Amino acid sequence: MSRPFLAAGLLALLCAWLAGTGCSSTSLSARLVAPSGASPLLALLDSQTALQQLPSRSGTLPGRDQVPIFWRAFDPGDYGFQYRFHRSQAVGGLPRNAFDLHYDARAAERPRVAPRGTVILLHGWMMDGNSLLPWSLSLAQAGYRTIALDLRNHGQSGSGLSGYGTRESDDVVRVVGELRQRGEIVGPLYLFGVSYGAATALFSADKLGDQVAGVVAMESFANAGRGIRDMVPHMLAEQPHGWEARAVSGYMRWRYGSQDLGQVIAAADQQLGLDLDRLDVAPAVEDTRACVLLLHGDADRHIPVAHGRALALAAPRARYLELHGEDHLSLPMRVDLLEPMVAQWFAANPQPQAQCPAPMQLPAGENLRAALSPADPASQG
Numbered sequence: 001m002s003r004p005f006l007a008a009g010l011l012a013l014l015c016a017w018l019a020g021t022g023c024s025s026t027s028l029s030a031r032l033v034a035p036s037g038a039s040p041l042l043a044l045l046d047s048q049t050a051l052q053q054l055p056s057r058s059g060t061l062p063g064r065d066q067v068p069i070f071w072r073a074f075d076p077g078d079y080g081f082q083y084r085f086h087r088s089q090a091v092g093g094l095p096r097n098a099f100d101l102h103y104d105a106r107a108a109e110r111p112r113v114a115p116r117g118t119v120i121l122l123h124g125w126m127m128d129g130n131s132l133l134p135w136s137l138s139l140a141q142a143g144y145r146t147i148a149l150d151l152r153n154h155g156q157s158g159s160g161l162s163g164y165g166t167r168e169s170d171d172v173v174r175v176v177g178e179l180r181q182r183g184e185i186v187g188p189l190y191l192f193g194v195s196y197g198a199a200t201a202l203f204s205a206d207k208l209g210d211q212v213a214g215v216v217a218m219e220s221f222a223n224a225g226r227g228i229r230d231m232v233p234h235m236l237a238e239q240p241h242g243w244e245a246r247a248v249s250g251y252m253r254w255r256y257g258s259q260d261l262g263q264v265i266a267a268a269d270q271q272l273g274l275d276l277d278r279l280d281v282a283p284a285v286e287d288t289r290a291c292v293l294l295l296h297g298d299a300d301r302h303i304p305v306a307h308g309r310a311l312a313l314a315a316p317r318a319r320y321l322e323l324h325g326e327d328h329l330s331l332p333m334r335v336d337l338l339e340p341m342v343a344q345w346f347a348a349n350p351q352p353q354a355q356c357p358a359p360m361q362l363p364a365g366e367n368l369r370a371a372l373s374p375a376d377p378a379s380q381g
Helices: 007-019 028-033 041-045 047-053 129-141 166-181 196-211 224-237 243-256 261-272 282-287 305-314 335-347
Strands: 002-005 057-062 068-074 082-091 094-102 118-122 145-149 189-194 212-218 291-297 319-323 368-372
Touching: 028 261, 041 129, 047 129, 057 166, 068 129, 068 166, 082 335, 118 129, 118 166, 118 196, 129 145, 129 189, 129 335, 145 166, 166 196, 189 196, 196 212, 196 282, 212 335, 224 261, 224 305, 282 305, 291 305, 291 335, 305 319
Parallel strands: 118 145, 118 189, 189 212, 212 291, 291 319
Antiparallel strands: 002 094, 057 068, 068 145, 082 094, 319 368
C-alpha cells in the first residue's frame, strides 16, 4: 500500500492545530495548552487495517496524576515487513512524499523470538502511537519488543496538563515501572522519540537513569518557547497549492498572524504552570546516563536544525546526525534509510556507557550532510 503526504495534508494540519475542529476561532494559546484533535496525516497512514491483522497486545496504565496512558506492544518476529520511501515533484512548493508499506497478515502464525531488548516509542504533537507503526514493525522485525505509548492528550490516553516533555516523561517513568513488573520490558531498554516525543524521551531517560541504555531523539526542540516561535510563523507562512487551500491559509494568517507570540506563550504558561521560554531540553541530554543519538533534517522549518545543533553542542556524550534535504515530516518517514542504523546503534549500547559509540551503519551517500559530535569536531561536514 502506498501512503502519500502532500501539501494539502500540511494545510489540514495547520487548520487542525491552529484552529481546532472545523477551523473555528479557538484561541492560539489554547492550541499550545493541548491539541484539539488529531493530525489529518494519521488518516493517510491507515494504521487500523494493520492493527486488525497483526498480533499485538495493548492496555492502559496510570501515569502522573493518574492520567491513563495507552500502550501497544509488538513482539519480535517476522512480519513480512517491507518499506520503501519515495519523493516526487513538488506540489505547491512542497515535496510530494509517499511510502509503500507491506506486511504479511499471516504473521500471527509465525513463531516469535526472544527479544534483543525493548524499545519504547514516543510520537509527536497531534499524533499517536500508531503513527510510529512502521518503526514499531521494522524494529520488531529486527529483534526488539516495541511498545508505543499514546502521550497524554493524544490517542487513547487520557487528558491532563501538557508539560512539553516534563509531565509526559513522568508518565513514561510510571508506565515503564508498571510494564517492567508485568514482564513486558525484557533486556536492555531503549527510548525512541519523534519531535515532541523526542523531547519527552530525553527527559524520560534522565529520570530513569541506569534503566535506559540508549535514546534515539529525532527532531527535538531545544527550548519549548523557541520551538513555538519557530514553528507557528512557518506554518502561517505556508503557500499551499490550490485556491481552497490558499483561502484557508489566508484566513489563518488574518486570524492569527497579528497575535503577539510572546503574549500567547505567556497565556499558555499561566494555564500550564510552566515557563516555556525557560523549558530547556539540553540539561536532560547532558545529564542522562544513557547514550543519545540525535537526528535532525537540515530542511526542517517546523523545528529548525539549529535546535538539533544546540542540543549536540550542549551534550558532549551525545552523537548527532544531520540528514540533507529532510524536513520535519519526511525525516520520520525515512524508515528505509534510518532503521538499519538505529537497530545497529541500539545493539552497540546494551547498557549505559561512559563513552558512547558513534553509529557505524551510517545512511549512504548524499543524504548524510553531517555527522557532528562535540567530542569529535573533525567529523563535522
